[in-house]
Amino acid sequence: MVKYPAALKVFVAIDCIIFGFDGRDLKLLLVKRNLEPQKGNWSLMGGFLYPDEDLDQGAGRIVKELTGLTNIYCEQLTVKGDKNRDPGARTVSVVYFALIKIEESDEELVRSHNASWIVLERRPDLIFDHNQMVLDAIDHLRYKAALHPIGFELLSETFTIPQLQKLYEAIYDVPIDRRNFSRKLLSTSLLIDTGMKNIHSTTKKATLYRLDKVRYNEKFHAFWNFMADSSKS
Amino acid sequence: MVKYPAALKVFVAIDCIIFGFDGRDLKLLLVKRNLEPQKGNWSLMGGFLYPDEDLDQGAGRIVKELTGLTNIYCEQLTVKGDKNRDPGARTVSVVYFALIKIEESDEELVRSHNASWIVLERRPDLIFDHNQMVLDAIDHLRYKAALHPIGFELLSETFTIPQLQKLYEAIYDVPIDRRNFSRKLLSTSLLIDTGMKNIHSTTKKATLYRLDKVRYNEKFHAFWNFMADSSKS
């Protein structure tokens, strides 16, 4: 057994960037702090790492505390550790990137935490280095969604191709050709036709698809090319 | 000023995965520990985060201590924080991913740290969760090198296209068509013909190129497609 010098110890926080999509806009789940420091200001949902949990567990705990959800898409994004990032104490923050289906989150829990779903482009200024974390996360979302079939995590269990297209248009803030998008998505054979239609439409009712989870898991790490020219030379 | 509960403090380590390429094989710079715990076993180069440094500074310090190099390619890869990952104490490790030119590293420094360049496929078992870190890093190298012009960081200032191809073949462990590879690389206009030839060749001497650093910096974040079918469906 070896002793490390206790002076080197720091606090480890976990902050979660939680994305949602309401059919038109990308949204972030943000909390208005009711604790010092920075009481009354907006921030990401976060907390300290507990002594008895792994990092991923901690992130899961924090997301669950706010949304009630488990088994969501949640991956580690970065660590922020600038020496003055938290004026309270030397703190290293592990940032997680989560995608959830807004309608599945527990409204009551969200409200009780003083949190809200806020349209990404209209987000307020955040505390500490949380603004930069969000910028990192948007970058990551664009990067990842261009290469991997990740968008489904933001849509309901069943969804239409036009809905999926609106999501991609929101992520990249560009118009996409309907016909080419449809062809590309269907060619992945990740989509299963449920035989049902989107009854909420007031015009022609679009086909509802669901994700082929077997194929999704098998092929998730393959490279696709959903946005051929996203940030291309 | 707010007090956080001191019981939550943990040690923050930094571990560096340092890749090199000798013209034939990918190599890792590993150290044989001469300190407890796990004295005599192989590990990544690492150390604790100092109170007065940012994370990236810490990584730079650790890489410099071992190789003498500054201004190398070094990016944050992940954080590992499983509760029992370090039997000595609760420790969170920030893992960095570095690419260096082997011939530029300080041999004497490397030796004095009990470190060696070891062929990736013949690496020994490593301490703690360092094996998993290396697996993560290989994944990341394959991912990143397929999309961004990162390979140059492992080659000398001037290099030939066949050398670059051998590097890519080592990274992905697949044969690549010489003619298609050459065409693809040249089409990026990242390469500048130095007018010189590789005099070490015993057969036809290949053209030496150097990287167009201006264009490299401008276009680094663009998506390329150096390995169209790497891990494709």
Add this chain to the structure above:
DNA sequence: TAACAATAGTGTTTTTTTGACACATTTATT
């Protein structure tokens, strides 16, 4: 010194993928 082996450099052709576009269909509303 001519043949050779090994490596490098540059084409061409075919196939696949992308991008741009046109037309027909469904459905609530007028």
Add this chain to the structure above:
DNA sequence: AATAAATGTGTCAAAAAAACACTATTGTTA
């Protein structure tokens, strides 16, 4: 029944990728 708004499917040309063949250079060897 006409209309507007959205969905579904198809075509064609351009671009990119994959497969493949030939020529050139250089040290070694017969």
